Amino acid sequence: MFSEISEYFRTEALPHIWCPGCGIGTVMQALVRAIKTLQLDQNNIVVVSGIGCSSRMTGYLDFNTLHSTHGRALAFATGIKAAKPELDVFVVMGDGDAAAIGGNHFIHAARRNIDLTVIVINNSIYGMTGGQSSPLTPHDKRATTSPYGNLERPLQLLAVAEAAGATYGARATAYHNQLLTKVIIDAYNNPGFSVVEAVSQCPVSYGRRNKFKTPADMLRWQKEHGIMKGRQEIGDEEFLIGEIFRAQAAEYTREYEKLRQRLQGGER
Amino acid sequence: MFSEISEYFRTEALPHIWCPGCGIGTVMQALVRAIKTLQLDQNNIVVVSGIGCSSRMTGYLDFNTLHSTHGRALAFATGIKAAKPELDVFVVMGDGDAAAIGGNHFIHAARRNIDLTVIVINNSIYGMTGGQSSPLTPHDKRATTSPYGNLERPLQLLAVAEAAGATYGARATAYHNQLLTKVIIDAYNNPGFSVVEAVSQCPVSYGRRNKFKTPADMLRWQKEHGIMKGRQEIGDEEFLIGEIFRAQAAEYTREYEKLRQRLQGGER
Amino acid sequence: MVRVTENTQVIVNHDWCKKCGICLAFCPKRVLESDELGRVVVAKPEECIACRICERLCPDFAINIEVSKDE
Amino acid sequence: MVRVTENTQVIVNHDWCKKCGICLAFCPKRVLESDELGRVVVAKPEECIACRICERLCPDFAINIEVSKDE
Amino acid sequence: MSGEQVLLSGTGGQGLILAAIMLAEAAVLAGHNVVQSQSYGPEARGGASKAEVIISDEKIYYPKVQTPGLVLAMSQEAYRKYGLNLDEAAILVVDSTYVLEVKPRQKNFYALPITRLTRSELGGEQSANVMALGVVAALGNLLTREQVTQAVLNRAPKGTAKRNLKALEIGWQLGREAELPAGNRNAG
């Protein structure tokens, strides 16, 4: 029931602007349910987003919210967290936002292992601008700027996150939304840079061009192709869901606090 | 003897501007020796660099050379290679150039597996601007912007390259300069995005601050800490040298050419 | 055994519903149907097992399952 | 056995040499020394084994090993 | 002809921009000058959508509709914004499928079940835009049926030509018929 979670929304801003059947709303619900489960102080939560359909999410959530510039959400969030580490900082980005223009901030936030909980809404496309290919568009799929099928390979976002130094990575889908809620909770609880890839449907800018008749068809595709981690082999269009990696490393803001204390103790 | 390779230099521009003992000159020699060995057509070679001490290399080399903007060398090179795939395109960058401001172009050039031969001169520091920490500065080391030792962890550049889709990765040092020549040759021969990390000494902006008395000390450190791949365990400041990874994937410009031909054959 | 289904209400907020058809497609009990203009109709409320699949998949918070406490 | 060392010439280009000391430090035969102003001096030319370590490590192309063909 | 101004309004996704383009294309085929423009909601989808066409034999400078000669409203909101206070000299067409509350109007008013008809005749709402175009073109007396047909063929996404031609035919018919009993009808 919406009323159970309505306190976390700016209800006056609803209904939202997303298209019929767009998965972003479902991901938003999963995020809010995670925050409710975690019983976090609403005043202490910051949600930062970039620009894109996904990033419009911040306008609907009743926290301290920042709808920043395309690709830069993590850099804004880094400033927020570094300046005031006691805040709980969530970052919501689209796949283009995070992996195309924002790729550099992504690897460096991961390298610093700064304590941010990051949700990348992967709808395999630039939704907001009407369906151009993104770095996460699968090979051969169609987009307005890949009219003959995408020549490029999709970026393995979680693999890059891990190589760059992130300490938690997971994947779920709009369809697997209870898993999504769970991995967001785990991501929050990991004291470091934690990434959740939320596979979502964009029926309007991606589905139509790639033979999905209805939003429900896209959710069915998620259901069938999202394979719980553990299974040995995965097929062509299949992808793993669940926790993908976890690692140990020093967290940036805690290290910085140690430095402050060391220096204030007179040491250099 | 310099005269053996002098044809590849703009001799009138020498001596170069690098500090006494700086390793960039040694890396430049290794690169030129590789090109000589490969017997490439000088007119067909393009060398692109960004901004930094390392990137000044292009001014000394007698090829088609482009000294571009800080961090963007790979994006310039992508334009060159995509527009005229028959050119042999080498890209020379500093560690800051490639991994800090240029990180995004790095992962996307890797993802496209575009046929560029990339040499990242890793001197662990921003040399040109006088010794600020770079994303490859080791943890705890000193730099003008890490006066209390670097709090951050260095980026695993080759691991990120591999995760992002590069198909060849190797490491050598100014000291191991014959290995360096060899891996540059291999990198060139790999038809795809190929990265060579050339560990180099910056005695002035890094060495002085980090207890290296002389350039020779830094070369000795390279000699002792560069471990040929194959050994099972490596110690603290040690690093692997040699070929680090190799993979198979479609190359961007060849895929694009196939598309052109497919379309000109009337197919869509 | 308590049959919760009896006290379940399926409420559609038509102001928010965008007629995407997701709830219909995934309701395991086919409680929901659409009318000729695509509007969601709670055709078989009595069949609802309060699994909340519709609620969780609805991108628009437009479908609500209310289970009354007094079973 | 041909002793190539005999026909080896070690030539320092003082216009380019920056007195970094690398060649000195790595010459296995201590052929090279530095004078009081840090300039490279080919102190023991006859010891040179033409290993070219100095040449390859010199960042400034300032040291050259010439081996004459007629041994 | 000097400045026929047509405004097609509804919600994003109804394809009204494409309909407007087809109308404009037909006008070009007829040798007229034409400008076609549109305005979007927040970056292209969801909310209100408005497409405009001005057809004239003189040069058209200002590209936006100022005094529409014909308005199509395919949603209640669009009706409220563009239909409610429309000059009675202008033709108002509403899709009665969506526009349920209307203010009585003396003349030039046509409430036609365009989307409903598309569903029933073509099994789905796609092509409601082209059916609407048929209505508008027929009522507007702007262009010949051949010109509009050609425009639809030129601009319809591939694979949809047949369906759209059928929609156009029905729409054209609908428009013609609606006109027959001379104007003043309220089919609300």
Add this chain to the structure above:
Amino acid sequence: MSGEQVLLSGTGGQGLILAAIMLAEAAVLAGHNVVQSQSYGPEARGGASKAEVIISDEKIYYPKVQTPGLVLAMSQEAYRKYGLNLDEAAILVVDSTYVLEVKPRQKNFYALPITRLTRSELGGEQSANVMALGVVAALGNLLTREQVTQAVLNRAPKGTAKRNLKALEIGWQLGREAELPAGNRNAG
């Protein structure tokens, strides 16, 4: 004092900017106004290096040296650029370690083996800049020895104070002695 202009020149890495800063610092300690500036080669190293100090009791507007009262040249190139055509009223000091070819000059000329002396007395070239500073300060008659000493202490990188004080002392001595036989010496 109105506008003492000092120019320290040589190559990057000789530490002349630091010497200039120390000189300026001493002038501040002495209560004068001062501006200190420098110019670099391509982003800070290798080539020619020039550091300037202007000391005055009036306000100093233009921050660059226009008519130097004292020039130190620590490389042949620096000598060529700033020493060769220097007005004979100005003092010229060259480091004879590096400046080997000089044009004869009637007065105010001091060729001193600064770097050579630093090497021999302090075992290495570091602190040649401070030795030069000593020479310049002593010859320039600008500041007291105490002020310069304090400035060196304030500005020397930590761990180098002792060495630098010694260099300063030698330099000061060298300057004083050079001056004794009254000007006109060519120690080339």
Add this chain to the structure above:
Amino acid sequence: MSNARLMQGNEACAEGALAAGVRFFAGYPITPSTEIAEIMAEKLPLLGGTFIQMEDEIGSMAAVIGASLTGAKALTATSGPGFSLKQENIGFAIATEVPCVVVDVQRAGPSTGLPTSPAQADVMQARWGTHGDHPAIVLSPASVQECYELTVQAFNFAEEFRTAVIMLMDEVIGHLREKVELRENLAVVDRKKPSVPPDRYIPYVNDESRIPAMANFGEGYRYHVTGLTHGENGLPTGKPEVAGKFLQRLTHKLDPYLDRIQRWEEVELSDAELVIVAYGCTARPVREALGAARREGLKVGLFRPITIWPFPSGEIAKLGGRKFLVPEMNSGQLVGEVERIFGPKNIHRYNRIDGELITPGEILEKIREVMA
């Protein structure tokens, strides 16, 4: 039936680029410019050219410059936020004299602003957006036909004068559909190639023309391209004499060609007491209002700069003594250039910044007010 085609401004721009010989496009999508990229994605591989979607606007600009160095005519297109990001590399193209064209389809800002609404607020940015002194050529089309023709012109200027040329469109014109004639006989200019063998090629020669001949990478003329100040040989130098000479040539390279570069349209100016200076989309309501004003007996005319930079000050100066009105969809940008000619007296402004196109009615009212 005529052979005219109904076309969107963005589409006409893309067609113009193809007609000019463009065979390379690198870009990153952004409303309201995206259609240009989409059309290029479809058409370029068919023509043997290359379309590449880069990871961001900075990379797009870099790739375009890289492609141009190999000889390709290269285009990129963006809008406000992306235009801001491209500024550093636009400066690089200008400083290294690599021909290319950058389309900015203006939307309402600042920042994300009103992404789907029009504005004309990047006018000053188009001139001054990159750091350091630099010349600039900026064109402003007011119709779909002009989108086509000026894109060809933009490439001609880019190639002839070896610089980055800005096509400053706006959302109204970019998304408008009008009849366009794709004239085939448009003049197409190509960069001047070296007329000497490689060993005598001076890549940045400072001769009278001020425009050095340009060799393409891979054609045997090996030379160096750098954003550092450089000598005629292309190699970096910080020597004030050499750097200063280079910077003088660069900054003033367009001066001898102003006559050819500056373009404008004049409407009913001969007897006009009020001159309206308007460009881009704003020229259209002005055109419409002109008729109405004349019918009221108001002597008013239009001066429409087509080249907005270098601003045709000389031409406007000839109109001295009259009143001026500069309506803009910004809070007053190009009006400053008119003030620079005459001082602020008798220069009036009309500004609208809510994302809605100025109407003919507003202009008419303002005309009455100013002429009262």
Add this chain to the structure above:
Amino acid sequence: MSNARLMQGNEACAEGALAAGVRFFAGYPITPSTEIAEIMAEKLPLLGGTFIQMEDEIGSMAAVIGASLTGAKALTATSGPGFSLKQENIGFAIATEVPCVVVDVQRAGPSTGLPTSPAQADVMQARWGTHGDHPAIVLSPASVQECYELTVQAFNFAEEFRTAVIMLMDEVIGHLREKVELRENLAVVDRKKPSVPPDRYIPYVNDESRIPAMANFGEGYRYHVTGLTHGENGLPTGKPEVAGKFLQRLTHKLDPYLDRIQRWEEVELSDAELVIVAYGCTARPVREALGAARREGLKVGLFRPITIWPFPSGEIAKLGGRKFLVPEMNSGQLVGEVERIFGPKNIHRYNRIDGELITPGEILEKIREVMA
């Protein structure tokens, strides 16, 4: 001995920031601004603050805005190429009204140019570098003492008027060492906090002051910050009425405060027949030349804008009827603003763009020429 300290311009800027209460710095090194970052790296953790070196200038600007939203006074510093890259996010800070200060230590450009040489060629970019209409405050120090004091002032303006303020320094001033007194009694302004409880807080209220009170993230006032046009509640809207009102307030928010924002220095103007308008490093040779000129009997004075944007046009207008000379280390930028006041007659320029500071001798000669 006085309590004055010898300090570099960049150092004084850093000290000024600390004196203003800055506790956050994010940056990316670039000559000739790097010392500011280096000093902040050393000092901030000692003071309980935070220094972070970001991956690039874009990220630095973003981090600074983020930090400011939590209540920290935040600084970044850069030079030309980095300033170009920051433009998009500078526009974001201005549009969302997040206080912060951006230092641009100008070097000679365009592009990489002459990285270690001075120029004043980012003057127009500092005003117009980001896309879309926006207000701008830009300060220009001419001495090391002023670097210190104006940095405090910059933060005061940023906090009071909720905007990004630009400290436009140059290589000469940034690297110059002079005596500085670190006055302790400088007024420090903090942003206005909400005076109402959270449920009555209107984050972007459009009241008479034009400057809404600002709540910091984490203090119980949950609100939305977006670069889209937004209503008083902070939520995005494209409605022309609402967007237009917001844009009007934003663009004109400084208008009521011009008196306080515009600062300048006047030297010997009362009887001056020639007014030299000079700023930053160029004011110094002018100051020097003034004495010599007066000794020759030439009646010349200096008007030195300290606030260069908003340009103190009103004040200069009062000097009408005299001749003007505007020397700049660019090819003519701020001179355009003087022309806008009077028209081009009697406005003279002197420009040098080879990376060398203009000399007093050059100015004197130009004075003689103009007054002849």
